Structures are given as structure tokens and as C-alpha cells.
Amino acid sequence: MRRSIVNDPEDLVPEALEGLVLSHPRLLELEAEHRFITRKEPARDKVGLVSGGGSGHEPLHAGFVGTGMLDVAVAGAVFASPTALQVLAATKAADAGRGVVQIVKNYTGDVLNFRIAGEISGDDAIDTEIVLVDDDIATDSGEDGPGRRGTAATVIVEKVCGAAAEEGAGLADVAAIGRRVATSARTMSLALAAGTHPGDDRPQFDLGDDEIELGVGIHGERAAKRASFTDANGLTDLLLEPLLSELDLSRGDEVLAIVNGLGSTYPLELQLVARALHHRLGDAGIEIGRSLVGPYVTSLDMHGVSITLMPLDDELRRLWDAPVRTPALTW
Amino acid sequence: MRRSIVNDPEDLVPEALEGLVLSHPRLLELEAEHRFITRKEPARDKVGLVSGGGSGHEPLHAGFVGTGMLDVAVAGAVFASPTALQVLAATKAADAGRGVVQIVKNYTGDVLNFRIAGEISGDDAIDTEIVLVDDDIATDSGEDGPGRRGTAATVIVEKVCGAAAEEGAGLADVAAIGRRVATSARTMSLALAAGTHPGDDRPQFDLGDDEIELGVGIHGERAAKRASFTDANGLTDLLLEPLLSELDLSRGDEVLAIVNGLGSTYPLELQLVARALHHRLGDAGIEIGRSLVGPYVTSLDMHGVSITLMPLDDELRRLWDAPVRTPALTW
Amino acid sequence: MTEQTSSPALPAGFGRAFVLTLREAFVGAADDLGDLDRRAGDGDFGTNVRTAMKHLDANLEADPPTSYREWLTALYMAWLGVGGTSGPLFGMFFRDLAKAGDEAGRSVPTAAQFGDALAAGQATVQRYGEAKIGDKTMIDSLDPAIAALRAALEADAETSAVEALFEAEDAAVAAATATAQTTARRGRASYVGDASRGVIDPGAAAMALVIGSARAGADGSGAVDLSWVA
């Protein structure tokens, strides 16, 4: 039985947003009615960046609000899209006169509500562009259906678009660089154990002692595949193999890598995966030029890990390296 | 059953250290033989700062190596002190000619090995001072015995000493400010579930569905007390009450607060505790001038939270705010 | 599109009467609509309807509408603040209804303009929801209602707006009832496959209540039949 530190589960999201803002009083501000978080000092004369989605993936998205990244993050209930009205208000708040890029993970509800908010914000003469993040190769099922899910590559899109906007790039250019990231970044995830909804006492699914969920999503949905449990090196291979066959990397290429904890994976575990990833890619002549290792896009307390890879070039490296100052990412 | 992402558990610590350094190639360097991590660019002409202890508490300590914080972090096996020889080598590596402050959590093994390393490093004419961190009020059992354990206040000691050393303070002054933090900071912890050793399949202890472990340590030892499970506000009160009666704060005081996740506590949960803490202290007229909310001093994947409070004054606020650039803390 | 001048007028105050009548109908049918979604869906549609109406009340209180467009705007904003698929889709549908009539939005639309707005709303729902007619969704009752409304208006220049809306209502209710014969291919109900057969689609039923409320708002009765829902 997994218990949660929670008051009334109904109040979880607004209370947690309040807690976040109280903990970062110089950086963040809360718009309580529509449940979005903005920078304390709104940016001027730049393209606005708004993102958001269901809660339970923290630090995504509110943890990435600040200089060099998002202007506004809007929060739905756990694993549920924010409403179109919330997204609309958040989009308006992100506008500083030069239009707004909406960064949206590819889930039906999120896409619907962000598209609608984008359309309606046109009533107020706000130009919007949507950047859809769909990096999860486990859901790459061809033409039909909702397409690949959006997962940890969202962090790269938010960072890179944030840097471009901060540099003064226009709406179309900020969207274009975001789409370039989304087109080239891919993610694969696995879970040893599911997360547990706040207020529930059972994880979202159970696994046998010798199986893992390969290609798991971040909403507690089961994966299409099961695989055998193995050691850290073996688990890394299970993630890396489909990524490499998807990404078409060659010797001498440089990548950005995210080794992402899905919730209750502890640092020692992530460091072992990072190590294995460095060795494997190194053997293939591929350099990890930049990396993040930690819990960035989570699924409550799911025990698992994802690997995201994106080929790096000079422009992406420069935008990645640009200063950022948010609760969850600062350099 | 809790499984771990691990290779041979025997190799866990050296492999994880390697993974950490591979992930921060521009910031960190590994001395593999003695299992310590140093800054990539060693600092010059400043007091050296070394800390360390058993593994399983990540990001403590290696995550705090970098500008404005530690020079060297040395790692024992999970929950076991590094050896005197490791600490000796680490202490020597931390010396830049102006002596070394050793920051030590108060556990018998750590104290023994750091004291010995300090004594032996005298052979090489290295001056050392030990700052003992003993903030855990759950183990405040009077004169006899090993005294209070060291837990999350270690982060404050490392940050504040790091800033003082970076400013150019001398050995005695860096140690003195560290001792001032250690004397005034206090911590209380609780757990809803124990952590699981890498390679084991059972958590270190079991709890009834309606009980929590109040005053739990970071090595999986059970607490002296059990309390009833309750909501986020109630759990915060359970931690805060003994802290307030210990700390002698008055209306108008300002504190630094750490809401620390013990491993698998997810951000939404920590944000609820942070929120409750702000409200409770606010009601008492006490301002949280600075805070950290996140997993900083963990116990594998223990599900729990600790609160650390330290009264702030101008000097401590200035040193806390000074720039820091490490894997786990940057501003 | 139908010429404005050649179409019968909807009465003054139509916006207010339509929205308040619909509010009554939605609140009255919420439990039954929720039951339908529970039997072939994920059960949240009743809550979604109720949440929308709670938002509507708040909007009416905060900023009392003074024109057709403002009444419908209060309604569409209310639905956009609701989750599920119905929230955004009904929101965008009512947004198109709010645009009915003249550019400035000061006057009440004609029956034909209202019909055009219903059609625009259907197109919007299909653009966002990607449903085809027959997929067992809200448009299954909307589409025949629009056809019936237009047919009545076109058949006889003397037809009143209320008479045309009665035709539309009858078509909508009949089509909504008939969705029980179909299998869902959109929305949560599509996950249960053939198990959705035998159950009226709650969104289609709700859409029929929209048409009925327009009629009851136009004829001043405020009376909408809910008995067939369930």
C-alpha cells in the first residue's frame, strides 16, 4: 500500500501550485483562478512561451518557468489536460505583444484545448504558434491514430525555445526551432513499478517480479510490451536499442541526452544508467555533448527511467547553453 | 517487492560516481582509487572544503561539489563511512595551502574516520578543522551516547562554509561560521515507508497502514516513535511542533527552511508540505526568508519528508545567497 | 447562405430565454446524461454538464449579459472551462452560435442566421473532434436538426422561426434516440466497442436539448421535454 502526503485530493493541484510559488517568491507568481504560474517579473518585448498539461509530471511544467525558459505554465488535474479556458487565460498572460508559442505534449486533450485557446486568443489579436512534442517512440504506430506521445523532450523544446525567445527571435523562428527539436528528439521509457495516484492506495498497475514495462507512458498507462527485468546495463540497452535504430546516428555525431527519472528512481540508479549510456554511445563513436540526469518529467512516484536523445549542432548547443533561471533548471 | 536499477551491488558506488562525473564533465572529476569527487578546476588560494559519508543520500555530498560549495566529496558504501584512508586522500586533495574544513555528519564511523584523517594529514602540514553537523532533534537524548544525528542541515553548512571560503575567509573563520549553522539549525523527519537497499527486495522496515515513523533517520533505522498517519497539513504539524519547541523562535524572526524529500516523495507532496509550513510559520509571525524544497539528503527511496529550520541573520543570508554552481544546487 | 431579410426573426430577448432554458434543461438532465456516459463511456459527462452550468451561473453573476451575443458568450466560456471532450467541443460549438447575426453582435439573429451558426458550429466540432456522422457523437443529432430547420425555412416563406425550430427539435430528438442503435467510434465510449449499442449517446442527447431549448426560448414556453433522455 502506497500512501500519499496529501490533504483533500480535490485540492491537490491548487495547493501544490501555491506551495511552489511560496517556495519561489522572487521567481514565480500564481494566477489561482486559472491555475497557471507566471514569472514574477514578466518579460517584455519578446515572444511569449506557454506550456502546460496534466499534473503529476513535476517539475514539468511550472518548474521551468523563469528567465530563459517558459513565461507561463498552466496545470490541469493529475494526468488531465487543463481546460481551454485555462489555456486561453495562460496564453493571454504569456503575450508581451510579439505573439505566443504554445508548447504542447501530444495528447488528445492537451492538443484540443491548446488549439482552441490559440484560435480564440486570435480574437484579442494575439498570434499563436503550436509546437507539438511527440518524442515517445514506443507509440510510433504509423499514420493512423493519435501519433507518438510527448514526454521528456518537452524539456529540450522549452529550453531551446526559451533561449531563442530571450535572444529576441520572432514568433515564427521560435516555433521553427522548437519544431526542429521536436522533429529530431526521441525518447524511450521503462518502468519497474507504476506510480500511485494521490489518495489511492494501489499503484496504477502491477508487474511480475521478473518483468518490466517497456515503452511505458507518463500517465500510468501500461506499455504495449513487457520485457525481462535485468541489470542497469541491460535496462539501458533495452532503451537504447530502439532509439538508435530510430535516430540514424553515425560515428562522430554529438547528442544531447536526458536520463530522466520517472518519480521514485533514486540518483544512484540514474547515475548507473547515465554511465551505461556514456559507455554504449562512446563505443559507437557518438559523443554525449550535453546531458541532464534527474527527475524532469515524472509520473507521480513511478519507478522507472527514460532516455531522450537529440542530435546536437552548433545552434542547438548554443541555445541549450544559454543562461536559464527556473526552479528546476538553472545555469 | 522493490527492485533496483543496479548492476553488481558491489560495484554500485564506484559505477554511480563514474556516471555522475560523466554527466558533469565540465564540473567534476573522479579520483577512482579513493572514491572521491573533486572540482574539475581546483580552487586556488582558499580554504578547502571536504565532506563525505556513506552513499545512498544523494545528491549529498558529491552533488554539492563545485564553485561556492565543496571542493571534495568522498563516498563510502551505501550507509557506511568512507575509510580513514579515503578521507585522508580526499582531505589532501581539498588542500590549496590554506587548510581544510571537514564537514562531518555526526555518526560514529564518519567522525572516527574524519578525525583520524585530520590527525594524519597533519603529517603533511595540512591544518584541518572539523565541523560536526548534528541537527536531528529526534536523537537529542542528552549527555550520554553519540548525540544528535546529522541530516539535512548539512546542506546549509556546506553552502555557507563554501561561500565563506570562496570569499577568502581563513580556516578558523570558515569553521566558525559552519559551527554557527550547525549550532542553530535543527531538523525533524518522518517516513511513510522505508527505503530498500540496492539488491534487496524488501524495504528496511514495514509500517502499518495508519502509522508513520516519526523522527526517522537516513540510514533506514526505525524511529523511536510512531505516530498516526494523517494529511499533509497534519504531517507538517507533527514535524513542526518539536522544531518550534526546540528552536525558541519569536514573532518577527526570519528562518531558512528546507523541505527535504527522503527519496520517493514526489514534488506535489513536498509542495503541500512547503505550503503548510509557510502558513503555519506565517501564523506564528515567522517569515521563511529563504527555502529549498526538494530531495537534497535522501535515504535511498524512502518515502518521507524532513523539515529543517535555521534562524537567519544578515551574515547567514548573504552567505546563503552567494553564487553557487554544483550539480544539485546552482544560483 | 440564406439572406438575412428573407428569414423570420427570432424574438427579442431570445439569447436570454434560450440560455436560461438550456440551463434548466441541462441541470434537469445531468443525472441521466451522466448515467448514459457511465453505461457506455467513462461516466464523467454528467459532472461536466453540471460544472459548465456552475461556470455559467458565475459568469452571469460576474458580468450580466445584455445581448444575444453576450448571453451565448457566457455559455461558451462556461463550457470551455470544463474538462472531457465535451467541454471544449460544446464550448467551440456555442462560440459559433454566439457569432450568429450581425457583425456588431447587437441584435438577435434571424432563424436562418441561427441555422447557419449551427452549421458553423457543427463544422467546428468536426474540425476539432474529427467525428463523422454516425460515429455516435453530439453531431449525430445536430446534423439532422440543421437540415430540418433549413428545410422548413426554405419550404415555406411564411414558416415562423418557432415552427422551424419545432421541426429541428423533432429531428434532433429522433436522431439522438436513434444513436442507441449505433456503435461509438469517437470519445471514451469508442473504447467499449459494441457495448455502447443500446445506449443513447449522451452528447447527442445533450445536443437535442440545445435545439429544444432554442425552440422553447423562441416560443416563450421555456418547456423542454427531458423524459426521453435515459
Add this chain to the structure above:
Amino acid sequence: MTEQTSSPALPAGFGRAFVLTLREAFVGAADDLGDLDRRAGDGDFGTNVRTAMKHLDANLEADPPTSYREWLTALYMAWLGVGGTSGPLFGMFFRDLAKAGDEAGRSVPTAAQFGDALAAGQATVQRYGEAKIGDKTMIDSLDPAIAALRAALEADAETSAVEALFEAEDAAVAAATATAQTTARRGRASYVGDASRGVIDPGAAAMALVIGSARAGADGSGAVDLSWVA
């Protein structure tokens, strides 16, 4: 302290002979020492002894010692690289032994200087470990060994270093064996309370092997009795 000139000399090469003999003894007794710690402790002492000897081998290989001080330094550094309580305590104990003799550390200490170094080591162990005699620890066999060594040297100016070390060894083994009669008040064994009774303290036994190895290093036999350990 005893005057250097009035004390019998330990043979040239004593450092090497002492350390290599002790290495044999520790390796030979490691299993039994581990068993003792398992019966009244946490069972890791055998591993700790073995780890120390592995480190010793590495040190001897990496940087072959050329003097008594260097041989003992290789030994103390080996123990400081070991966990548990015994690692740091034996490490600091041997560090004091390494300091025996002249300042420059080039020559072999006299028997009296060796006795003084043992006493300094005991003081260091007690300073760090806070054990009193009788707490069932390594000093329980060390303390009587030092007393016996000094008594032999003082009783008769003609006593050889080997003879005095034989007296010390006998006292150490007797005292180590007698720890079976006591209850542990330090170290992991103290957690098991009276259950430690009946079991020889492994640290005290190991310390008796240290004294025996000094004797066997001095007399050139290299032979230390391990049979009593267990």
C-alpha cells in the same frame, strides 16, 4: 620511558619479519576471527582482516619498504583503508608502532622503544575508541602484553628482546582467551549484551596475534600459534 641504550635490541630486518609474519597469521586466522565476530558481533571482522591484508600486499608491491618504519607504514595504511571499527583503530595503532625508535626512523627500535610504541598505540586506540580495559575489545589483550613486556625488561637487564616478547605473547593470549568470560561494552558486540559471553573477542585475539608475530619476527621462527583462536 626506558632509556634506549639500556634496552636489548630487536634484530636487523625486524620490521620485515614482523609484518610478513603477522600477514601470515592474519590470513590464517581470518576465518576463525570472522566466526567469532559472527557469534557476538556483526560478522564483518574476518572480511576486514582480509581486506587489510589485500591492501598490505598492494602497498608492498607498489612501494617496497626498506626500513622498519616503512614496513609498519605499509601496514598501518593498509588498515586505514578498511571499514568497521577495527580498520581505523588498528590503523592508528600500527601508526604508533611505526613511530617506534629514532626520530629519523631509519633503524630498528629497541625492545623498550617497541614497548613504548605499543603503549602509545593503546592510548591512541582508547582516545578514539573510548574503551576501557575489560570492555571486551582489542586493548584487553594489549594492555597486559605491554605490562608483561616491560616487567620482563625491567626485572633483568640481561633479558633478551625475544624473551621479553615471549612473556608479552603469553600474557596477550591468556588475556584474549579470558575475554570469553566478559560482556562487550564497545563495538558491535556490545549490542548483543550478555550474548557475547562465552565468545572470545576477535579484536583481542587479533591483537594477541600481533604480539605473537612480533615475537616470531624477532626470533626468526615466523611461527605463531593460531590454534587457540576459535
